Amino acid sequence: xxxxxxxxxxxxxxxxxxxxxxxxxxxxxxxxxxxxxxxxxxxxxxxxxxxxxxxxxxxxxxxxxxxxxxxxxxxxxxxxxxxxxxxxxxxxxxxxxxxxxxxxxxxxxxxxxxxxxxxxxxxxxxxxxxxxxxxxxxxxxxxxxxxxxxxxxxxxxxxxxxxxxxxxxxxxxxxxxxxxxxxxxxxxxxxxxxxxxxxxxxxxxxxxxxxxxxxxxxxxxxxxxxxxxxxxxxxxxxxxxx
Numbered sequence: 032x033x034x035x036x037x038x039x040x041x042x043x044x045x046x047x048x049x050x051x052x053x054x055x056x057x058x059x060x061x062x063x064x065x066x067x068x069x070x071x072x073x074x075x076x077x078x079x080x081x082x083x084x085x086x087x088x089x090x091x092x093x094x095x096x097x098x099x100x101x102x103x104x105x106x107x108x109x110x111x112x113x114x115x116x117x118x119x120x121x122x123x124x125x126x127x128x129x130x131x132x133x134x135x136x137x138x139x140x141x142x143x144x145x146x147x148x149x150x151x152x153x154x155x156x157x158x159x160x161x162x163x164x165x166x167x168x169x170x171x172x173x174x175x176x177x178x179x180x181x182x183x184x185x186x187x188x189x190x191x192x193x194x195x196x197x198x199x200x201x202x203x204x205x206x207x208x209x210x211x212x213x214x215x216x217x218x219x220x221x222x223x224x225x226x227x228x229x230x231x232x233x234x235x236x237x238x239x240x241x242x243x244x245x246x247x248x249x250x251x252x253x254x255x256x257x258x259x260x261x262x263x264x265x266x267x268x269x270x271x272x273x
Contacts, residue, residue: 032227033078034253035092035220036122037234038117040099041106045138050238052136057104057239062113064243065091070113070250074155075195075232079218091250093117094220094234095132096159096197098146100139107152117154120197120220121146123184124161132163143188150189157195158182158216166210174207179214194218203231 039051041058053061065072072093073081081087093110095170097104098121110117119141127130127142141149150156160177161184169177178196186192191202194217198207201222208230211219219230235249 032233033076033082033087033090033092034250035075035094035232035234036072036237037220037222038093038095038106038237039097040101040138041095041109041266042099042101042138044138047239049133050240051133052138053239053241055109057242059109059112060243061237061241062115064247065115066113068247072110072113072117074116074267075157075218075220076117077116090170092234094197095119095185096165096199097138098122098141098159099221100128100141100145103141103145103149103152107149107154110154111152115128118157118195119149119154120157120159121185122159122161122163123181123188125163126188130163146185146188155195156185156189156198157193157220158185159197160199163199165200165202166198166207167204170206173213174210178207178210182214182216194203195220198222259271 041055042052043054044052070089070091072091075092078087078090078092081090095117099212100118102119121141125140128140130138146156158181161181164177167175196211196216196219198221203221212230220234221231222231222234224231
């Protein structure tokens with residue numbers, strides 16, 4: 032499968048215990064490395080469309096979880112400079128808020144207006160749920176609110192429904208995956224899964240310690256099937272609703 036990179040924040044911070052913040056200069060170096068080896072970073076929508084045509088061999092998916100405000104202010108200009116695109120997965124229930132689920136560092140999230148501007152700049156917007164909850168602990172109306180509810184709220188912001196979903200914490204089981212398919216999404220991103228599928232696309236983490244050569248090594252191992260393969264085995268939904 033085509034490699035899919037998982038970023039979070041593109042910012043330089045003093046203390047980053049979860050290694051979620053890639054400094055802007057390191058991010059630019061990583062993208063430059065991709066260009067040097069003949070790869071182009073693209074959004075998930077562009078990647079999946081290219082895969083259907085059989086033209087994805089030189090592509091790498093670029094995804095950004097949580098919808099941090101620095102995606103617009105910092106990541107977008109760097110992506111544009113390299114001719115790349117990406118997909119940002121936003122939390123529809125926290126526009127203009129902060130990452131309250133993490134103790135530190137405190138980071139601002141995109142406002143509704145900024146989400147619209149992200150789309151205007153040629154980036155894809157997907158759903159990360161409403162409040163960044165672990166979906167495998169939810170059932171019934173609570174799960175539906177996080178999955179289908181977030182899709183409706185993002186549609187209200189953008190004027191169209193998002194195609195993609197991203198599981199908070201990478202937490203997914205068959206019930207959650209079927210809920211995402213039933214809500215009308217066309218794909219969903221996970222992290223480590225033993226059986227990748229359209230609704231459990233495997234990605235690998237990129238952090239501040241991934242200098243260009245280290246990231247290149249990860250890409251090489253991924254293409255050989257030797258990186259990040261552990262995870263649950265999931266049964267692909269047989270049908271979608273909506």
